[in-house]
Amino acid sequence: MSNDSYADYVAGAVEQFVGDIERVVSDRRAFARVGLGSLLIWVVDVFTALVVFWAFGEPMTVALVAVAFFAVSVGNLAKVLPLSPGGIGLYEGAFTVIVVGLTTVAAPAALAISIVDHAVKNVVTVAGGLVSMGWLNVSLTTAVEESREAGDVDAEPTTPD
Amino acid sequence: MSDREVSVVLPAYNEEATIERTITVTLETLASFLPAGSFEVIIAEDGCADRTPEIAARLAGEDDRVRHCHSDERLGRGGALEYAFERAGGETLVYFDTDLATDMRHLEELVETVRSGEYDIATGSRWMPGNEADRPPKRTVSSLGYNWLVRRFLQSDLQDHQCGFKALSREVFDALSPHVEDEHWFWDTELLVRAQRDGYRVREFPVEWEPKGDTKVDLVRDVFGMGSQILRTWWQLSVSPRITRRVSMTAGSLLVFVALALMVVYLEPAAVLDAIEGADLGLVALSGLVYLASWPLRGLRYRDILDRLGHSSNTWFLTGAIFISQTGNLVFPARLGDGVRAYVVKARRDIPYPTGFASLAVERVFDLLSITVLAGTVLVGLVATGGTDRIAAAIAAEVRSSSRPGGIRISSVVPSRR
Known part of the structure:
Protein backbone atom coordinates (compact mmCIF):
# COMPACT_ATOMS: atom_id res chain seq x y z
CA MET A 1 0.00 0.00 0.00
CA SER A 2 1.75 3.18 -1.01
CA ASN A 3 1.58 5.59 1.86
CA ASP A 4 2.27 9.16 0.86
CA SER A 5 3.26 10.39 4.32
CA TYR A 6 5.80 7.60 4.54
CA ALA A 7 7.18 8.54 1.15
CA ASP A 8 7.45 12.13 2.33
CA TYR A 9 9.28 11.01 5.43
CA VAL A 10 11.76 8.97 3.46
CA ALA A 11 12.26 11.82 1.00
CA GLY A 12 12.79 14.26 3.89
CA ALA A 13 15.29 12.01 5.61
CA VAL A 14 17.21 11.38 2.41
CA GLU A 15 17.21 15.09 1.68
CA GLN A 16 18.63 15.93 5.09
CA PHE A 17 21.18 13.15 4.84
CA VAL A 18 22.32 14.25 1.39
CA GLY A 19 22.24 17.90 2.49
CA ASP A 20 24.55 17.28 5.43
CA ILE A 21 26.97 15.22 3.40
CA GLU A 22 26.92 17.94 0.76
CA ARG A 23 27.92 20.49 3.36
CA VAL A 24 31.06 18.52 4.07
CA VAL A 25 31.71 17.41 0.52
CA SER A 26 30.94 20.72 -1.21
CA ASP A 27 33.74 22.51 0.59
CA ARG A 28 36.94 21.36 -1.05
CA ARG A 29 39.10 21.97 2.02
CA ALA A 30 36.69 20.20 4.37
CA PHE A 31 36.43 17.27 1.95
CA ALA A 32 40.20 17.02 1.66
CA ARG A 33 40.72 17.23 5.42
CA VAL A 34 38.05 14.67 6.28
CA GLY A 35 38.99 12.43 3.35
CA LEU A 36 42.71 12.42 4.13
CA GLY A 37 41.96 12.03 7.83
CA SER A 38 39.84 8.96 7.06
CA LEU A 39 42.55 7.43 4.86
CA LEU A 40 45.10 8.06 7.59
CA ILE A 41 42.88 6.42 10.22
CA TRP A 42 42.57 3.28 8.10
CA VAL A 43 46.26 3.25 7.26
CA VAL A 44 47.01 3.19 11.00
CA ASP A 45 44.44 0.38 11.28
CA VAL A 46 46.40 -1.60 8.67
CA PHE A 47 49.71 -0.82 10.40
CA THR A 48 48.24 -2.33 13.55
CA ALA A 49 47.58 -5.54 11.64
CA LEU A 50 51.08 -5.47 10.20
CA VAL A 51 52.61 -5.26 13.67
CA VAL A 52 50.51 -8.31 14.58
CA PHE A 53 51.88 -10.14 11.52
CA TRP A 54 55.33 -9.16 12.79
CA ALA A 55 54.52 -10.52 16.25
CA PHE A 56 53.72 -13.85 14.58
CA GLY A 57 57.12 -13.86 12.95
CA GLU A 58 55.93 -13.20 9.41
CA PRO A 59 58.60 -11.49 7.30
CA MET A 60 57.60 -8.01 6.14
CA THR A 61 57.42 -7.95 2.35
CA VAL A 62 55.78 -5.54 -0.03
CA ALA A 63 53.35 -8.31 -0.86
CA LEU A 64 52.37 -8.78 2.77
CA VAL A 65 51.78 -5.04 3.22
CA ALA A 66 49.51 -5.02 0.16
CA VAL A 67 47.60 -8.06 1.36
CA ALA A 68 47.23 -6.56 4.85
CA PHE A 69 45.63 -3.46 3.30
CA PHE A 70 43.24 -5.67 1.38
CA ALA A 71 42.44 -8.01 4.27
CA VAL A 72 41.78 -5.23 6.79
CA SER A 73 39.63 -3.29 4.32
CA VAL A 74 37.53 -6.27 3.25
CA GLY A 75 37.29 -7.46 6.86
CA ASN A 76 35.86 -4.09 7.82
CA LEU A 77 33.52 -4.07 4.84
CA ALA A 78 32.25 -7.44 6.04
CA LYS A 79 31.61 -5.87 9.44
CA VAL A 80 29.16 -3.43 7.85
CA LEU A 81 26.55 -6.18 8.13
CA PRO A 82 25.30 -5.74 11.71
CA LEU A 83 25.06 -9.47 12.37
CA SER A 84 27.15 -9.84 15.48
CA PRO A 85 28.26 -7.35 18.14
CA GLY A 86 31.33 -5.61 16.78
CA GLY A 87 31.30 -7.75 13.65
CA ILE A 88 33.21 -10.45 15.53
CA GLY A 89 33.49 -13.49 13.31
CA LEU A 90 32.78 -11.64 10.09
CA TYR A 91 36.07 -9.75 10.24
CA GLU A 92 38.07 -12.86 11.10
CA GLY A 93 36.46 -14.86 8.32
CA ALA A 94 37.11 -12.35 5.55
CA PHE A 95 40.61 -11.59 6.82
CA THR A 96 41.62 -15.25 6.98
CA VAL A 97 40.34 -16.17 3.54
CA ILE A 98 42.21 -13.27 1.93
CA VAL A 99 45.46 -13.83 3.80
CA VAL A 100 45.44 -17.57 3.10
CA GLY A 101 44.61 -16.98 -0.54
CA LEU A 102 47.28 -14.41 -1.21
CA THR A 103 50.26 -15.18 1.02
CA THR A 104 52.37 -18.08 2.20
CA VAL A 105 50.92 -17.73 5.69
CA ALA A 106 49.36 -21.01 6.79
CA ALA A 107 45.63 -21.08 7.47
CA PRO A 108 45.81 -21.62 11.26
CA ALA A 109 48.32 -18.77 11.56
CA ALA A 110 46.19 -16.52 9.38
CA LEU A 111 43.14 -17.16 11.56
CA ALA A 112 45.26 -16.64 14.69
CA ILE A 113 46.54 -13.32 13.33
CA SER A 114 43.03 -12.15 12.46
CA ILE A 115 41.76 -13.09 15.93
CA VAL A 116 44.63 -11.32 17.72
CA ASP A 117 44.41 -8.27 15.43
CA HIS A 118 40.67 -7.90 16.02
CA ALA A 119 41.02 -8.63 19.73
CA VAL A 120 43.72 -5.99 20.16
CA LYS A 121 41.50 -3.43 18.45
CA ASN A 122 38.49 -4.39 20.53
CA VAL A 123 40.44 -4.36 23.79
CA VAL A 124 41.80 -0.89 23.02
CA THR A 125 38.28 0.27 22.09
CA VAL A 126 36.67 -1.09 25.24
CA ALA A 127 39.48 0.22 27.45
CA GLY A 128 39.19 3.65 25.85
CA GLY A 129 35.42 3.42 26.18
CA LEU A 130 35.57 2.63 29.89
CA VAL A 131 38.06 5.44 30.54
CA SER A 132 35.93 7.88 28.54
CA MET A 133 32.73 6.82 30.35
CA GLY A 134 34.39 7.61 33.65
CA TRP A 135 35.86 10.83 32.36
CA LEU A 136 32.67 12.12 30.71
CA ASN A 137 30.36 10.54 33.29
CA VAL A 138 28.23 8.67 30.75
CA SER A 139 26.33 5.44 31.44
CA LEU A 140 26.22 3.25 28.35
CA THR A 141 22.80 1.77 29.08
CA THR A 142 21.27 5.19 29.72
CA ALA A 143 22.86 6.45 26.53
CA VAL A 144 21.42 3.59 24.49
CA GLU A 145 17.91 4.08 25.90
CA GLU A 146 17.99 7.86 25.48
CA SER A 147 19.40 7.77 21.99
CA ARG A 148 16.81 5.20 20.90
CA GLU A 149 14.06 7.56 21.95
CA ALA A 150 15.87 10.41 20.26
CA GLY A 151 16.10 8.30 17.13
CA ASP A 152 12.31 8.01 17.14
CA VAL A 153 11.91 11.75 17.58
CA ASP A 154 14.44 12.27 14.86
CA ALA A 155 12.18 10.32 12.51
CA GLU A 156 10.14 13.50 12.10
CA PRO A 157 11.54 15.19 9.02
CA THR A 158 13.56 18.13 10.26
CA THR A 159 15.66 20.60 8.41
CA PRO A 160 19.29 20.85 9.35
CA ASP A 161 20.03 23.88 11.49
CA MET B 1 -29.17 9.35 17.09
CA ARG B 242 9.17 -12.64 20.47
CA ILE B 243 12.17 -10.52 19.55
CA THR B 244 13.58 -9.06 22.70
CA ARG B 245 17.06 -7.64 22.92
CA ARG B 246 18.16 -10.90 24.50
CA VAL B 247 16.83 -12.93 21.58
CA SER B 248 18.57 -10.77 18.97
CA MET B 249 21.80 -10.89 20.96
CA THR B 250 21.52 -14.66 21.23
CA ALA B 251 20.78 -15.03 17.53
CA GLY B 252 23.74 -12.85 16.59
CA SER B 253 26.08 -14.70 18.93
CA LEU B 254 24.78 -18.05 17.71
CA LEU B 255 25.54 -17.02 14.16
CA VAL B 256 29.09 -16.13 15.12
CA PHE B 257 29.42 -19.38 17.01
CA VAL B 258 28.32 -21.31 13.92
CA ALA B 259 30.81 -19.34 11.82
CA LEU B 260 33.63 -20.11 14.24
CA ALA B 261 32.55 -23.74 14.48
CA LEU B 262 32.65 -23.99 10.68
CA MET B 263 36.14 -22.55 10.70
CA VAL B 264 37.16 -25.17 13.24
CA VAL B 265 35.89 -27.88 10.90
CA TYR B 266 38.48 -26.80 8.35
CA LEU B 267 41.23 -25.72 10.73
CA GLU B 268 42.78 -27.47 13.70
CA PRO B 269 41.82 -25.43 16.75
CA ALA B 270 45.00 -26.63 18.44
CA ALA B 271 47.11 -25.30 15.58
CA VAL B 272 45.38 -21.92 15.85
CA LEU B 273 45.93 -21.81 19.60
CA ASP B 274 49.57 -22.83 19.14
CA ALA B 275 50.03 -19.98 16.70
CA ILE B 276 48.46 -17.50 19.12
CA GLU B 277 50.66 -18.74 21.95
CA GLY B 278 53.72 -18.37 19.77
CA ALA B 279 53.09 -14.67 19.17
CA ASP B 280 55.54 -12.12 20.56
CA LEU B 281 53.61 -10.42 23.36
CA GLY B 282 55.74 -7.30 23.25
CA LEU B 283 54.90 -6.77 19.61
CA VAL B 284 51.21 -7.50 20.24
CA ALA B 285 51.29 -4.76 22.88
CA LEU B 286 53.02 -2.50 20.37
CA SER B 287 50.21 -3.13 17.89
CA GLY B 288 47.80 -1.94 20.57
CA LEU B 289 49.75 1.30 20.92
CA VAL B 290 49.78 1.78 17.14
CA TYR B 291 46.04 1.29 17.06
CA LEU B 292 45.59 3.72 19.95
CA ALA B 293 47.33 6.34 17.83
CA SER B 294 44.44 6.22 15.34
CA TRP B 295 41.94 7.41 17.98
CA PRO B 296 42.93 11.06 18.30
CA LEU B 297 42.80 11.08 14.49
CA ARG B 298 39.17 9.96 14.74
CA GLY B 299 38.47 12.72 17.22
CA LEU B 300 40.15 15.25 14.95
CA ARG B 301 38.15 14.08 11.95
CA TYR B 302 34.91 14.22 13.91
CA ARG B 303 35.79 17.75 15.00
CA ASP B 304 36.28 18.73 11.35
CA ILE B 305 32.89 17.29 10.40
CA LEU B 306 31.03 18.97 13.25
CA ASP B 307 32.88 22.20 12.54
CA ARG B 308 31.60 22.09 8.97
CA LEU B 309 28.06 21.51 10.29
CA GLY B 310 28.39 24.59 12.46
CA HIS B 311 29.40 23.21 15.86
CA SER B 312 32.85 23.74 17.25
CA SER B 313 34.07 21.24 19.81
CA ASN B 314 37.16 19.79 21.41
CA THR B 315 39.11 16.93 19.82
CA TRP B 316 39.74 15.06 23.06
CA PHE B 317 36.12 15.24 24.13
CA LEU B 318 35.07 13.92 20.72
CA THR B 319 37.68 11.13 20.89
CA GLY B 320 36.05 10.10 24.17
CA ALA B 321 32.59 10.24 22.64
CA ILE B 322 33.69 7.99 19.77
CA PHE B 323 35.30 5.57 22.23
CA ILE B 324 32.02 5.28 24.11
CA SER B 325 29.89 4.80 20.99
CA GLN B 326 32.27 2.21 19.52
CA THR B 327 32.23 0.36 22.82
CA GLY B 328 28.44 0.49 22.57
CA ASN B 329 28.64 -1.03 19.09
CA LEU B 330 30.75 -3.85 20.50
CA VAL B 331 28.42 -4.56 23.40
CA PHE B 332 25.09 -4.13 21.63
CA PRO B 333 24.09 -5.63 18.29
CA ALA B 334 22.68 -3.80 15.28
CA ARG B 335 24.86 -0.73 15.70
CA LEU B 336 22.87 0.56 18.65
CA GLY B 337 26.09 2.24 19.75
CA ASP B 338 25.83 4.73 16.90
CA GLY B 339 23.04 6.55 18.67
CA VAL B 340 25.13 6.66 21.83
CA ARG B 341 27.46 9.16 20.27
CA ALA B 342 24.58 11.44 19.27
CA TYR B 343 23.42 11.21 22.88
CA VAL B 344 26.86 12.01 24.34
CA VAL B 345 27.42 15.10 22.20
CA LYS B 346 23.86 16.22 22.92
CA ALA B 347 24.04 15.64 26.66
CA ARG B 348 27.54 17.09 27.13
CA ARG B 349 27.90 19.69 24.39
CA ASP B 350 24.31 20.57 23.41
CA ILE B 351 24.77 19.49 19.81
CA PRO B 352 21.24 18.77 18.50
CA TYR B 353 20.27 15.16 17.76
CA PRO B 354 19.73 15.62 14.01
CA THR B 355 23.26 17.00 13.67
CA GLY B 356 24.61 14.21 15.87
CA PHE B 357 23.04 11.56 13.66
CA ALA B 358 23.93 13.36 10.44
CA SER B 359 27.59 13.79 11.39
CA LEU B 360 27.75 10.10 12.09
CA ALA B 361 26.35 9.36 8.64
CA VAL B 362 28.98 11.62 7.10
CA GLU B 363 31.70 9.83 9.03
CA ARG B 364 30.42 6.44 7.96
CA VAL B 365 30.35 7.50 4.32
CA PHE B 366 33.97 8.60 4.53
CA ASP B 367 34.93 5.38 6.31
CA LEU B 368 33.29 3.24 3.64
CA LEU B 369 34.85 5.40 0.96
CA SER B 370 38.31 5.01 2.50
CA ILE B 371 38.24 1.26 2.96
CA THR B 372 36.72 0.85 -0.49
CA VAL B 373 39.50 2.97 -1.98
CA LEU B 374 42.14 1.00 -0.08
CA ALA B 375 40.62 -2.38 -0.96
CA GLY B 376 39.95 -1.25 -4.52
CA THR B 377 43.54 -0.10 -5.05
CA VAL B 378 44.93 -3.44 -3.92
CA LEU B 379 42.27 -5.31 -5.89
CA VAL B 380 43.28 -3.53 -9.09
CA GLY B 381 46.87 -4.57 -8.39
CA LEU B 382 45.77 -8.14 -7.75
CA VAL B 383 43.73 -8.39 -10.92
CA ALA B 384 46.66 -6.98 -12.89
CA THR B 385 48.95 -9.68 -11.48
CA GLY B 386 46.41 -12.50 -11.62
CA GLY B 387 46.23 -12.76 -7.84
CA THR B 388 42.45 -13.08 -7.63
CA ASP B 389 42.57 -16.53 -9.22
CA ARG B 390 44.66 -17.60 -6.30
CA ILE B 391 42.01 -16.62 -3.75
CA ALA B 392 39.45 -18.73 -5.57
CA ALA B 393 41.94 -21.60 -5.84
CA ALA B 394 42.78 -21.24 -2.15
CA ILE B 395 39.14 -21.43 -1.09
CA ALA B 396 38.63 -24.52 -3.24
CA ALA B 397 41.84 -26.09 -1.98
CA GLU B 398 40.94 -25.38 1.61
CA VAL B 399 37.67 -27.21 1.22
CA ARG B 400 39.38 -30.18 -0.36
CA SER B 401 42.30 -30.43 2.05
CA SER B 402 40.34 -29.76 5.18
CA SER B 403 41.34 -33.04 6.76
CA ARG B 404 45.03 -32.30 6.45
CA PRO B 405 46.37 -30.75 9.64
CA GLY B 406 48.02 -27.42 9.20
CA GLY B 407 45.69 -26.39 6.41
CA ILE B 408 47.17 -25.41 3.09
CA ARG B 409 50.17 -23.52 1.90
CA ILE B 410 50.39 -21.40 -1.14
CA SER B 411 53.81 -21.59 -2.63
CA SER B 412 54.19 -18.24 -4.31
CA VAL B 413 53.69 -14.66 -3.17
CA VAL B 414 51.60 -12.30 -5.23
CA PRO B 415 53.98 -9.86 -6.89
CA SER B 416 56.62 -12.52 -7.51
CA ARG B 417 54.93 -13.17 -10.86
CA ARG B 418 55.80 -9.71 -11.99
Missing part, protein backbone atom coordinates in the same frame (compact mmCIF):
# COMPACT_ATOMS: atom_id res chain seq x y z
CA SER B 2 -29.62 7.12 20.12
CA ASP B 3 -32.56 5.23 18.61
CA ARG B 4 -30.39 4.02 15.71
CA GLU B 5 -29.51 0.41 16.20
CA VAL B 6 -27.93 -0.37 12.88
CA SER B 7 -25.54 1.85 10.94
CA VAL B 8 -24.77 0.85 7.38
CA VAL B 9 -21.72 2.54 5.90
CA LEU B 10 -21.22 2.61 2.17
CA PRO B 11 -17.68 3.52 1.22
CA ALA B 12 -17.94 5.64 -1.91
CA TYR B 13 -15.10 6.74 -4.10
CA ASN B 14 -16.18 8.28 -7.40
CA GLU B 15 -19.48 6.39 -7.58
CA GLU B 16 -21.68 9.04 -9.19
CA ALA B 17 -23.16 6.53 -11.62
CA THR B 18 -24.34 4.00 -9.05
CA ILE B 19 -24.60 5.67 -5.66
CA GLU B 20 -28.23 6.80 -5.90
CA ARG B 21 -29.59 3.39 -6.88
CA THR B 22 -27.42 1.71 -4.25
CA ILE B 23 -28.86 3.93 -1.52
CA THR B 24 -32.42 3.27 -2.66
CA VAL B 25 -31.93 -0.51 -2.73
CA THR B 26 -30.18 -0.47 0.64
CA LEU B 27 -32.93 1.55 2.32
CA GLU B 28 -35.65 -0.69 0.86
CA THR B 29 -33.87 -3.84 1.97
CA LEU B 30 -33.21 -2.57 5.50
CA ALA B 31 -36.84 -1.42 5.87
CA SER B 32 -38.02 -4.91 4.94
CA PHE B 33 -36.69 -6.46 8.14
CA LEU B 34 -35.90 -3.63 10.56
CA PRO B 35 -38.34 -1.37 12.39
CA ALA B 36 -38.59 2.12 10.97
CA GLY B 37 -36.21 4.58 12.60
CA SER B 38 -33.83 1.90 13.85
CA PHE B 39 -31.29 2.19 11.05
CA GLU B 40 -29.23 4.74 9.17
CA VAL B 41 -27.23 4.65 5.96
CA ILE B 42 -24.00 6.63 5.89
CA ILE B 43 -22.29 7.49 2.65
CA ALA B 44 -18.60 7.49 3.51
CA GLU B 45 -17.55 9.63 0.62
CA ASP B 46 -13.80 9.61 0.39
CA GLY B 47 -12.30 12.66 -1.31
CA CYS B 48 -14.23 12.05 -4.53
CA ALA B 49 -13.29 13.96 -7.66
CA ASP B 50 -16.67 13.47 -9.38
CA ARG B 51 -20.24 14.44 -8.49
CA THR B 52 -20.59 11.86 -5.71
CA PRO B 53 -20.38 14.50 -2.90
CA GLU B 54 -23.21 16.54 -4.43
CA ILE B 55 -25.42 13.50 -4.91
CA ALA B 56 -24.65 12.29 -1.38
CA ALA B 57 -25.45 15.71 0.10
CA ARG B 58 -28.75 15.86 -1.80
CA LEU B 59 -29.78 12.33 -0.74
CA ALA B 60 -28.95 13.17 2.89
CA GLY B 61 -31.08 16.30 2.62
CA GLU B 62 -34.05 14.44 1.17
CA ASP B 63 -34.12 11.49 3.58
CA ASP B 64 -33.29 11.71 7.29
CA ARG B 65 -32.23 8.04 7.31
CA VAL B 66 -29.32 8.98 5.06
CA ARG B 67 -26.20 10.74 6.25
CA HIS B 68 -23.26 12.05 4.31
CA CYS B 69 -19.80 11.69 5.75
CA HIS B 70 -17.41 13.82 3.77
CA SER B 71 -13.64 13.98 3.70
CA ASP B 72 -11.68 16.47 1.63
CA GLU B 73 -8.59 14.34 1.53
CA ARG B 74 -8.51 10.73 0.44
CA LEU B 75 -8.52 8.57 3.55
CA GLY B 76 -8.32 5.25 1.78
CA ARG B 77 -10.99 2.59 1.99
CA GLY B 78 -10.19 1.48 5.54
CA GLY B 79 -9.60 5.02 6.72
CA ALA B 80 -12.95 6.18 5.31
CA LEU B 81 -14.73 3.26 6.99
CA GLU B 82 -13.15 4.06 10.37
CA TYR B 83 -13.94 7.74 9.98
CA ALA B 84 -17.61 6.95 9.27
CA PHE B 85 -17.99 4.29 11.98
CA GLU B 86 -16.64 6.72 14.56
CA ARG B 87 -19.45 9.07 13.62
CA ALA B 88 -22.15 6.39 13.31
CA GLY B 89 -24.82 5.99 15.97
CA GLY B 90 -25.62 2.29 15.72
CA GLU B 91 -24.54 -0.58 17.93
CA THR B 92 -24.33 -2.84 14.89
CA LEU B 93 -21.98 -1.53 12.22
CA VAL B 94 -22.38 -2.80 8.68
CA TYR B 95 -20.59 -2.08 5.44
CA PHE B 96 -20.64 -3.42 1.94
CA ASP B 97 -19.34 -2.39 -1.46
CA THR B 98 -21.51 0.10 -3.32
CA ASP B 99 -21.43 -1.92 -6.51
CA LEU B 100 -23.84 -4.34 -4.78
CA ALA B 101 -21.81 -7.29 -6.01
CA THR B 102 -23.17 -9.35 -3.11
CA ASP B 103 -26.83 -10.20 -3.46
CA MET B 104 -28.85 -7.99 -1.10
CA ARG B 105 -31.00 -10.90 0.00
CA HIS B 106 -28.09 -11.76 2.34
CA LEU B 107 -28.27 -8.39 4.12
CA GLU B 108 -30.79 -9.54 6.72
CA GLU B 109 -28.64 -12.52 7.67
CA LEU B 110 -25.58 -10.26 7.86
CA VAL B 111 -27.22 -7.69 10.13
CA GLU B 112 -29.11 -10.11 12.36
CA THR B 113 -26.09 -12.33 12.99
CA VAL B 114 -24.46 -9.46 14.87
CA ARG B 115 -27.55 -7.59 16.06
CA SER B 116 -28.85 -10.68 17.83
CA GLY B 117 -25.64 -10.74 19.88
CA GLU B 118 -24.88 -14.25 18.68
CA TYR B 119 -21.65 -13.21 16.97
CA ASP B 120 -19.30 -10.23 17.16
CA ILE B 121 -18.45 -10.18 13.47
CA ALA B 122 -20.21 -11.52 10.39
CA THR B 123 -18.65 -11.70 6.97
CA GLY B 124 -19.84 -12.88 3.61
CA SER B 125 -17.81 -15.52 1.88
CA ARG B 126 -17.40 -16.22 -1.79
CA TRP B 127 -15.29 -19.29 -1.04
CA MET B 128 -17.48 -21.53 1.04
CA PRO B 129 -19.43 -24.57 -0.08
CA GLY B 130 -22.82 -23.36 -1.16
CA ASN B 131 -21.71 -19.99 -2.48
CA GLU B 132 -22.59 -18.82 -5.92
CA ALA B 133 -19.53 -16.79 -6.87
CA ASP B 134 -18.76 -16.51 -10.51
CA ARG B 135 -15.57 -14.73 -11.28
CA PRO B 136 -12.82 -14.39 -13.89
CA PRO B 137 -9.92 -16.86 -13.47
CA LYS B 138 -7.25 -14.17 -12.93
CA ARG B 139 -9.01 -13.00 -9.80
CA THR B 140 -9.80 -16.53 -8.73
CA VAL B 141 -6.12 -17.43 -8.58
CA SER B 142 -5.00 -14.27 -6.81
CA SER B 143 -7.90 -14.40 -4.36
CA LEU B 144 -7.42 -18.06 -3.45
CA GLY B 145 -3.67 -17.51 -3.08
CA TYR B 146 -4.21 -14.44 -0.97
CA ASN B 147 -6.66 -16.13 1.38
CA TRP B 148 -4.40 -19.15 1.67
CA LEU B 149 -1.49 -16.90 2.70
CA VAL B 150 -3.62 -15.13 5.29
CA ARG B 151 -4.74 -18.46 6.78
CA ARG B 152 -1.19 -19.79 6.80
CA PHE B 153 0.73 -16.78 8.07
CA LEU B 154 -1.86 -15.01 10.14
CA GLN B 155 -3.61 -18.07 11.52
CA SER B 156 -7.05 -17.20 10.31
CA ASP B 157 -9.81 -19.79 9.98
CA LEU B 158 -11.75 -17.92 7.32
CA GLN B 159 -12.07 -18.82 3.65
CA ASP B 160 -12.57 -15.28 2.36
CA HIS B 161 -11.22 -12.13 3.97
CA GLN B 162 -11.77 -9.54 1.30
CA CYS B 163 -15.47 -9.90 0.60
CA GLY B 164 -16.89 -6.39 0.89
CA PHE B 165 -19.88 -7.52 2.95
CA LYS B 166 -19.34 -7.36 6.69
CA ALA B 167 -20.98 -6.48 9.99
CA LEU B 168 -19.42 -5.96 13.40
CA SER B 169 -20.48 -4.87 16.83
CA ARG B 170 -19.63 -1.45 18.20
CA GLU B 171 -17.64 -3.19 20.94
CA VAL B 172 -15.37 -4.95 18.46
CA PHE B 173 -14.86 -1.80 16.47
CA ASP B 174 -13.91 0.26 19.52
CA ALA B 175 -11.56 -2.44 20.75
CA LEU B 176 -9.81 -3.22 17.47
CA SER B 177 -9.80 -0.14 15.27
CA PRO B 178 -6.98 1.58 17.21
CA HIS B 179 -4.79 -1.44 16.47
CA VAL B 180 -5.64 -1.87 12.80
CA GLU B 181 -2.91 -0.04 10.94
CA ASP B 182 -3.82 -0.41 7.32
CA GLU B 183 -6.05 2.30 5.88
CA HIS B 184 -6.72 0.78 2.51
CA TRP B 185 -7.76 -2.60 1.17
CA PHE B 186 -6.01 -4.66 3.79
CA TRP B 187 -8.14 -3.08 6.55
CA ASP B 188 -10.76 -5.84 6.28
CA THR B 189 -8.26 -8.64 6.60
CA GLU B 190 -6.40 -7.02 9.46
CA LEU B 191 -9.65 -6.52 11.36
CA LEU B 192 -10.69 -10.15 10.87
CA VAL B 193 -7.27 -11.48 11.86
CA ARG B 194 -7.03 -9.37 14.99
CA ALA B 195 -10.60 -10.22 15.97
CA GLN B 196 -9.86 -13.95 15.80
CA ARG B 197 -6.65 -13.49 17.79
CA ASP B 198 -8.53 -11.68 20.51
CA GLY B 199 -11.13 -14.42 20.72
CA TYR B 200 -14.12 -12.61 19.23
CA ARG B 201 -16.80 -14.77 17.67
CA VAL B 202 -16.59 -14.49 13.90
CA ARG B 203 -19.17 -16.04 11.59
CA GLU B 204 -18.49 -16.58 7.91
CA PHE B 205 -21.46 -17.46 5.71
CA PRO B 206 -21.72 -18.15 1.99
CA VAL B 207 -23.12 -15.45 -0.24
CA GLU B 208 -24.15 -15.16 -3.82
CA TRP B 209 -21.74 -12.82 -5.47
CA GLU B 210 -21.47 -11.41 -8.93
CA PRO B 211 -18.43 -9.35 -9.98
CA LYS B 212 -19.20 -5.97 -11.50
CA GLY B 213 -17.17 -4.44 -14.29
CA ASP B 214 -14.81 -1.92 -12.74
CA THR B 215 -14.02 -3.04 -9.24
CA LYS B 216 -10.88 -0.91 -8.77
CA VAL B 217 -8.77 -3.99 -8.15
CA ASP B 218 -5.48 -4.57 -9.87
CA LEU B 219 -3.14 -7.49 -9.75
CA VAL B 220 0.10 -5.61 -9.05
CA ARG B 221 -1.37 -3.83 -6.08
CA ASP B 222 -2.91 -7.05 -4.81
CA VAL B 223 0.25 -9.08 -5.03
CA PHE B 224 2.81 -6.55 -3.79
CA GLY B 225 0.62 -4.38 -1.63
CA MET B 226 -1.34 -7.13 0.06
CA GLY B 227 1.73 -9.35 0.26
CA SER B 228 3.68 -6.69 2.10
CA GLN B 229 0.74 -6.10 4.44
CA ILE B 230 0.50 -9.82 5.24
CA LEU B 231 4.19 -9.80 6.08
CA ARG B 232 3.85 -6.63 8.15
CA THR B 233 0.95 -8.03 10.19
CA TRP B 234 2.67 -11.39 10.56
CA TRP B 235 5.75 -9.60 11.84
CA GLN B 236 3.71 -7.54 14.30
CA LEU B 237 1.58 -10.39 15.63
CA SER B 238 3.88 -13.39 15.50
CA VAL B 239 7.50 -12.33 15.24
CA SER B 240 8.06 -8.98 16.88
CA PRO B 241 6.59 -9.88 20.30
